[in-house]
Amino acid sequence: MSSTTDHFSKLPTEINVNFLRRLDFRSLLACREVSRLLRTIVDGTAALQYIIALGASGLRVGSLVGPDTGSPECMAILDKYNTAWRNLEWTEHKILTETRDMETKWHLSGGVWAQLDESETAIHFYQLPSHLRGIKERQWVLQFDVKVETFNMDPSQDLLVLVHSKPLPVANHRFRYDLFITLRSLSTGDEHPLAVEAQGEDYHLMLDVGKNVRRSICPIQVCGNNIGRHVYDNLNVWNWRTGVQKLFRKCESFVFLDSDHVLVVSVYGHDTPTPSPCVALNPR
Amino acid sequence: MPTIVSVDDSTVPGEGSSRLLLLVSSDNKHIVVEEDIMSRSRFISKQVEGFEATSQRHAILLPFSSFVLNKVIEYCSHYRGYYLLEDDPDAAPPGRSPVREWDQEFLDVDRNMLLRIIKAAHYLEIKSLVGSCARAIADMIRGKTTEEMREILGVENDFTPEEEHSPSSKCTG
Numbered sequence: 001m002s003s004t005t006d007h008f009s010k011l012p013t014e015i016n017v018n019f020l021r022r023l024d025f026r027s028l029l030a031c032r033e034v035s036r037l038l039r040t041i042v043d044g045t046a047a048l049q050y051i052i053a054l055g056a057s058g059l060r061v062g063s064l065v066g067p068d069t070g071s072p073e074c075m076a077i078l079d080k081y082n083t084a085w086r087n088l089e090w091t092e093h094k095i096l097t098e099t100r101d102m103e104t105k106w107h108l109s110g111g112v113w114a115q116l117d118e119s120e121t122a123i124h125f126y127q128l129p130s131h132l133r134g135i136k137e138r139q140w141v142l143q144f145d146v147k148v149e150t151f152n153m154d155p156s157q158d159l160l161v162l163v164h165s166k167p168l169p170v171a172n173h174r175f176r177y178d179l180f181i182t183l184r185s186l187s188t189g190d191e192h193p194l195a196v197e198a199q200g201e202d203y204h205l206m207l208d209v210g211k212n213v214r215r216s217i218c219p220i221q222v223c224g225n226n227i228g229r230h231v232y233d234n235l236n237v238w239n240w241r242t243g244v245q246k247l248f249r250k251c252e253s254f255v256f257l258d259s260d261h262v263l264v265v266s267v268y269g270h271d272t273p274t275p276s277p278c279v280a281l282n283p284r
Numbered sequence: 285m286p287t288i289v290s291v292d293d294s295t296v297p298g299e300g301s302s303r304l305l306l307l308v309s310s311d312n313k314h315i316v317v318e319e320d321i322m323s324r325s326r327f328i329s330k331q332v333e334g335f336e337a338t339s340q341r342h343a344i345l346l347p348f349s350s351f352v353l354n355k356v357i358e359y360c361s362h363y364r365g366y367y368l369l370e371d372d373p374d375a376a377p378p379g380r381s382p383v384r385e386w387d388q389e390f391l392d393v394d395r396n397m398l399l400r401i402i403k404a405a406h407y408l409e410i411k412s413l414v415g416s417c418a419r420a421i422a423d424m425i426r427g428k429t430t431e432e433m434r435e436i437l438g439v440e441n442d443f444t445p446e447e448e449h450s451p452s453s454k455c456t457g
Contacts, residue, residue: 008399008439010403011399011402011403012403015402015403015414015418018414018418019421019422020422022418022422023422023425024426026427027425027426027427027428030428030433031433033430033448033449034430034433034434035439035440036442036447038439
């Protein structure tokens with residue numbers, strides 16, 4: 001009679017390596033603790049050690065140039081990458097904002113620098129080059145037919161979040177600003193193929209004439225599948241691929257901790273019970 | 285007199301079909317299958333080359349059960365004549381569902397069966413099937429805790445208490 005344990009321990013090492021190399025570094029480290037056999041394989045296989053070494057540097061297989069075999073050659077490239085970060089060794093030096101002043105909105109995320117220009121209808125992009133990661137320098141401009149209030153982006157998902165508004169005069173010298181959010185492809189400016197059509201409910205803001213509060217309107221953040229937007233004390237978080245709302249709450253400010261958690265800043269009176277500032281978006 | 289077990293209708297030889305192979309499983313079931321279905325297996329291909337060289341064809345004995353063998357033949361029949369790139373599971377054979385999708389359903393079996401299939405695929409040198417099984421195993425344990433992994437893989441904790449939490453020797457910082 002063969003026990004279940006036998007089935008697994010009798011697998012040829014190549015098979016074990018074949019499924020282990022498909023795991024992320026955290027799962028690999030957990031695998032090391034499963035049994036002596038698995039620890040021996042994880043510790044003794046260069047390609048698996050390479051995955052763990054990459055993970056320890058915040059990288060994944062394919063992040064760096066060269067083969068992913070764990071050969072001395074790719075270990076040397078990883079070492080060079082880590083040394084460059086540790087010593088902050090620049091490989092290039094370039095001034096990006098000669099003509100456009102820093103007053104205008106800008107973002108630096110995922111190795112891409114983006115800045116809204118004075119016309120507020122065009123965003124200039126600059127992809128920072130990296131020789132070790134095999135990323136080429138690239139510059140491009142996206143022109144829009146609306147005035148961009150604010151924007152944010154996630155280059156890893158080719159995602160650009162645009163917020164634009166339409167002012168409509170209403171009674172008593174007041175304006176109504178309708179805010180619209182559209183999700184574009186960062187590289188082409190076209191509609192993002194993975195985004196659902198309606199992105200968060202459109203907002204109607206009543207603003208007094210002459211008050212220049214537009215600049216501070218609607219801070220917006222992206223994290224994985226979630227977009228968070230803070231307008232007039234209200235935080236709205238939704239999944240941009242499904243359109244499902246994840247959170248709606250009054251707060252002063254917010255930040256994504258990871259794709260599942262938001263930290264919210266709220267002001268409470270002495271006698272009111274204060275809920276946890278960390279909100280899980282996908283409670284188990 | 286050996287029992288001849290036909291795999292399914294598609295393997296019944298018709299006019300102009302390829303030559304037949306006789307495979308014998310560890311439980312002594314005799315399975316007749318068309319040669320070109322099994323050409324995905326490097327092991328079988330090498331055996332067939334041997335037949336050509338000596339002009340003698342004989343049964344191929346395999347060290348696993350007919351249950352597992354039939355499963356492997358089902359896989360090979362599905363992808364008959366289709367070039368499979370092991371690292372491109374999203375490709376689709378003409379007029380069929382993508383490889384990843386079909387394989388996932390095909391490999392929706394219990395752990396022991398999955399381990400038997402991967403061992404058989406490894407023995408027969410069917411790289412794409414080994415890859416798909418390995419992907420299925422990786423999917424089962426990815427993101428799990430060590431304890432959960434032991435349960436899923438059916439592995440006993442054989443560490444001494446001192447060994448259990450020793451840090452990775454090669455990977456520090």
